[in-house]
Amino acid sequence: MRSKGWKLIGLLLVLSLIAAACATDSADDTEAPAETEAPAATEAPADDDAPADDDAPADTEAPAMDLEGTITVLVHQNPPMVEYMESFNADFTEATGVEVDMSVVGAGDLSTVTQTRLTAGDIDVIDVFGFANPVQDYMTGANPPNWQTLIDAGLLMELSGEAFVGNYDEASVADACTYNGGVYCVNLGRVSYSGMFVNDTLLAEVGIETPTTWEELVSSCDTVKGAGYKCMVVGGADGWPIFVGAYGLFGSFYPDQAGFVEALWTGEATWDDAQGIEYFNRLQTYASDMLDPEVTGLGHDAAPARYLAGDIAFMPTGVWQAPAMADATFDWTYIPFPGSSNAEDNQFLFGKYDQGWAVAEGSTNPDAALAYVSMFSEPDVYQGFVDATGFLPTQPTATLNSPLGEDVADLMSTFRVGFEQYWVAPTGAGQYSNGSVAASLFAPFNEFDDAAELAALTQADLQAGLDASG
CATH class of the missing domain: 3.40.190.10 (Periplasmic binding protein-like II)
Known part of the structure; x- marks a missing residue:
């Protein structure tokens, strides 16, 4: 798997946008970018919108920002997904020079390990499941879910100003990653477990x-x-x-x-x-x-x-x-x-929003962490992920090209979020x-x-x- 269209010049342009966004965030952490400024979730960037090679700025005119060092990534155990991520990590390192230190934990341990490592400040990109089990008004005295406590503690980065969020459909952004008007992840796929x-x-x-x-x-x-x-x-x-x-x-x-x-x-x-x-x-x-x-x-x-x-x-x-x-x-x-x-x-078909990417607010290499999620969110890279994992896509340009996709295509209109995503x-x-x-x-x-x-x-x-x- 080699990401198509991830040319060095294109990468530098994307990273310059990330740098600008990060600079804005640093200037005023209390003001999240207005939602109306985010790209429409139904309009994925078209390949022909990328600058042509002959129109790209010369290397000497590129933004003075070099990615370096290492980022740490935490994912849950899912063999096809882990295999794909290992290949993607190699591509990311080749494109950016940034090394990726990826840890894999059992799905049942992900929440605890995430909280531990975010608190310790030694993680950059986190695999998070879709925001589930919100406390409703009738749930007297119920405890909030872990994702809510992480956000309330200021441990996850707010992402609504990032261009890559616009590659994902509006429903997944709203249902799986939004809290109190802020976007704190991008979700990578729905799954049916029923x-x-x-x-x-x-x-x-x-x-x-x-x-x-x-x-x-x-x-x-x-x-x-x-x-x-x-x-x-x-x-x-x-x-x-x-x-x-x-x-x-x-x-x-x-x-x-x-x-x-x-x-x-x-x-x-x-x-x-x-x-x-x-x-x-x-x-x-x-x-x-x-x-x-x-x-x-x-x-x-x-x-x-x-x-x-x-x-x-x-x-x-x-x-x-x-x-x-x-x-x-x-x-x-x-x-x-x-x-x-x-x-x-x-x-x-009942199911849930499965794996997503969140970025640690306390990341020691935030530019590289955002570049990692941005590169993964490119439509051709994401399509490869869907092909490898069988997740039901959350990018509107992606398709499920498999026998499973044929079986569930007519059932997707009946897809419902399952009980365990609501139960507290x-x-x-x-x-x-x-x-x-x-x-x-x-x-x-x-x-x-x-x-x-x-x-x-x-x-x-x-x-x-x-x-x-x-």
Whole structure:
């Protein structure tokens, strides 16, 4: 991957703009640039807008600013993304002379490590997930999310005056990166985590159609296992892939995810009402019957390799696993998880805004850090990132050129932000208060084997927090 059009002269011009922006910020840190001055998010810079080589200023007329030194970058573990970033880092160093020291941490550790390193002042560019879990007016006494505390503490740089922000669509900038009128990141992609990969070749061999309802899914698993094959696989050893694999089931029960969060807080819905108990019953079927017992020993990154053996019908997981499917020797599709008895309720993809870039306010090399994000945001570089990761693009000029893109193209109009992006537990709630993650609590992954009992415990733990918050 070599970035197209990143010629030295073009780079110097871009960096001169960055220098000017930084100088303005230094002159008055309290005044963020007006939003009306930012480039329109729907108008990505066209390649032909770049200065022609013969019109570029001579080297002696270039801005007197040289990038040097090293920048430190923090990202979360995602093998296709990490591989792409390693290649991009080499390109950035070749273009600028700036070395890149990249650290990779587990997704579950990213928030804690980010706060630690920002506080220590030894990080320049940070991989941040889309701004989620904002505290709503009805959430009495709830604690703000980590991203909000970082911004309130002045640890993230405000970016609304940076030209590269205009390369991203308005929705992603507003929904995933904006707080109190300021822009603090650029988001690199939406992901759906509520669907499942389907081994079409295996289903055809055993004589069944792609399931569109819960009952059809149950029957499909029975047929597949009866033919000597396995129903489902996820990375059960890591815990979280178990309940993420059931997010589609959850969404089919509660398609208005933000509304359900509010209903739980206000008492209009409970985890142990009739609908909730049926949801827990289906979670138990998924965890204890559909998932093959061998998944208890498989990590998340190992699950796709196991699925590629071809003897498993379904892999419920996020679209970020699509790059691994390039090696499949069987035909496959990606569909919404059919968790409802009504096929019309199984037409939605739920997900989140995934990885993004933020810059540390206390960066010791801010010009290079901004240049790093600017170069990455060039449309051709970003397109390479989308091709490598399978993220649903947040730049309007990018396309998802893959079999996955074909599968989800018609479903993108149904994309909805998922429950876990809205949910904030009441202060004082018990450990089981979030029923969206309850799949991993059933045997063989945990000790619970009674769905109604777990539903009641979940509601009791939630109620304890609601009572404590007044």
